[in-house]
Amino acid sequence: MDIQLDVKNLTHVFKTGEGIRDINFQIKQGELLTLLGPSGCGKTTILRSVGGFIQNQQGKIIVGQEDITSLSPEKRPTAMVFQSYNLWPHMTVFDNLAFSMKLKKMSKDHINERVQWALRLIRLENTAKKYPSELSGGQQQRIALARALLLNPKVLLLDEPFSALDAKLRYELREELREIQSKENLTMLFVTHDQEEALSISDRIIVMNKGDIEQMDSPRSIYNEPNTLFVAKFIGKMNFIEIPIADHKASIGNNMYHFSHTNSSKLTAAIRPEDITIQEGKGDWLASIKKIMILGHYAEVTLETEDGILKTFVEKRKLESLHVHDQVSILLQDVRFFEGNDWIKYIKKEELPTCITV
Amino acid sequence: MWFFKSVSKRNLMEFLLVTLFCLFFFMPLVNLVILAFSGEWQYPNKFPTSWSLEWWKFVLENDEVSRSIMLSFSIAIIVTILSIIICIPAAYAFARLQFPLRRTFLFSFLLTNAFPKMGLYVAIGVLFYQFGLMNTFTGIVLIHMVNTLMYMTWIPSAAFKNVHASQEEAARDAGASPFKVFWHVTLPMAAPGIIVASIFTFLSSLDEAQGTLLVGIPDYQTMPVVMYSIIADYPSTAGSVFSIILTLPTIILLLAARRFLGADAMANGFQMK
Structure with a gap:
């Protein structure tokens, strides 16, 4: 597939010291790439650089075959949807949408046709004569999206477009955006700090921290195989246990993990709640139930082990046999270790002879 | 009842x-x-x-009076246009650019309205004598603008500030050059504030008497200046007729602009941001 956006060695450091350092990534035609990270991580800086609102100190931005690094925003083949204050309140929806085409002096019929097409796409056909202030927040953002689409952008840039909306609307618009994206085969660069949003709509995700890329991968890999402790902490729910390491070996409950080389005396073990199973009989580890919190169709169970607190999810049906203060044995399906911030792979997992049964 | x-x-x-x-x-x-x-x-x-309508007839048929009305309006129009030309770019700069001593500059516009007017005018008058601006049209326009600078900078500046950067950026993104962005987006969105400021400028110029008296005497007699002499020389009825004539444009303008006039526009205009 063709590379639609190529960002090379992009660097931009602000006076405060924040910014981005040596960023490299590519987006394929028709792909939705998300920049994810906490505020101040540089994700918006990248987006604004691609849009042309920041003149970069270093690096290159290439769209298709064209180097756009030195072009001003109005000359770039990109379109941006902002977080809020997208629309011009003194113009009707029609005028908002037609603005770019009027600047290009297109024929009236053509403009009408295109605006109608855009309004149909976002399912707001009857709003053409309204003013932005007469629309709800969600409708306004959809108009903003339509306006960006009417620019026929080679890359569509979205700067947390749904973050000002309430949860339900956010969910709906997310789905709608994904639909439009696949229908129109759009190439998109999406910025968000909401990891759930990123996981649900992206083809690939770049997790950023303090101006650097922590990991670039598919949502599934980002979730299942975080490369750094930061990613593990930022994405989804995760249990973290500090465990001592001696002679390149560390043990969790009944399991001994072997490492080829380690430099520090401590590792961080990361375990997803869903990778912990409570079971009767033989298990990896002994724990007592500290708290059970019902969250609808499932419950969050807090377990206390000799090395720390673990949280897990239990289905409603299995809940009946569990009580607070019960001693249970647990099974760990997947454990990921981090030395400092970096993932460290274990070479061997060994079961110790001491058997744990309840 | x-x-x-x-x-x-x-x-x-x-x-x-x-x-x-x-x-x-x-x-x-x-x-x-x-x-x-x-x-x-x-x-x-x-x-x-x-x-009786006797004094209306007197005032309206008096050449001096009708000349003063003409003079006042032409001065007010010129002062308003000049103030817009000078102050709108300044207001935009205050709203958008961060430069050293920005707040000090902005505050300095307020200072002209803080001093006792006559003292300021006398000081300016000394300067005007040196430059030969006494008893000139230019001199009157200049002295009126001393008062109007504040309205014309503070209120539009706040109006410009209320135009969000992303609204301008969205227009850039849509293919508009910086000038077109200003013309199609920033200026129309700030228009209510600018209109309010222009009305204040126009009215304050129409109403200005002290400075005009000092600088314009003897050849340039505007409405308020003429009114002083009419009040002094004729029965109070003439004065009241004249003051109604003087108030009329104010009322008409305020009615025409009441759509734009609001506590918000005023309050925003006088924030020190």
Whole structure:
């Protein structure tokens, strides 16, 4: 597939010291790439650089075959949807949408046709004569999206477009955006700090921290195989246990993990709640139930082990046999270790002879 | 009477205060209007004993008066246009750019309105003598602009500030050059603030007497200046006729612009941001 956006060695450091350092990534035609990270991580800086609102100190931005690094925003083949204050309140929806085409002096019929097409796409056909202030927040953002689409952008840039909306609307618009994206085969660069949003709509995700890329991968890999402790902490729910390491070996409950080389005396073990199973009989580890919190169709169970607190999810049906203060044995399906911030792979997992049964 | 019945004991106090305020506020105006149309009105009569349009005729047929009206309006129009040309770019700069001493500069515009006017005018007058601006049209325009700079900078500056950067950026993104962005997005969005400021500028120029008296004497006599002499030389009826003529443009302009006039626009205009 063709590379639609190529960002090379992009660097931009602000006076405060924040910014981005040596960023490299590519987006394929028709792909939705998300920049994810906490505020101040540089994700918006990248987006604004691609849009042309920041003149970069270093690096290159290439769209298709064209180097756009030195072009001003109005000359770039990109379109941006902002977080809020997208629309011009003194113009009707029609005028908002037609603005770019009027600047290009297109024929009236053509403009009408295109605006109608855009309004149909976002399912707001009857709003053409309204003013932005007469629309709800969600409708306004959809108009903003339509306006960006009417620019026929080679890359569509979205700067947390749904973050000002309430949860339900956010969910709906997310789905709608994904639909439009696949229908129109759009190439998109999406910025968000909401990891759930990123996981649900992206083809690939770049997790950023303090101006650097922590990991670039598919949502599934980002979730299942975080490369750094930061990613593990930022994405989804995760249990973290500090465990001592001696002679390149560390043990969790009944399991001994072997490492080829380690430099520090401590590792961080990361375990997803869903990778912990409570079971009767033989298990990896002994724990007592500290708290059970019902969250609808499932419950969050807090377990206390000799090395720390673990949280897990239990289905409603299995809940009946569990009580607070019960001693249970647990099974760990997947454990990921981090030395400092970096993932460290274990070479061997060994079961110790001491058997744990309840 | 239903009106008084609706006044309960609880809001009696409010009612009295509002009534008092209305009397205080409107009585002089009512008195002025009655006086302007009265023929003969002697103490202790509560109303004029005869009505007449005699003084209206006098004022409107007086050459000096009609000339002063023409002069006042042409000065006000020129002052407003010049103020817009000078202050709108400045207001935009105050709203968008961060430069050293920005707030000090902005505050300095307020200073011209903080001093006792006459002292300031005398100081300026000394300068004007040196530059040969006394008794000139230019001199009057300049002295009027000393007053209007503040309105024309503070209020539009706040209006520009209310245009979000992303609204301008969205227009850039849509293919508009910086100038077109200003013309199609920033300026129309700030227009209400600019209109309010222009009206204030126009009215304050129309109303300015002290500075004009000092700089324009003897050849340039604007409405307020002429009014001083009419009040001094003729019966009070002439004065009240004249003050109604002087108030008329104000009322017309304020009515025309009441869509833009709001506590918001005013309050925003005088924020120190």
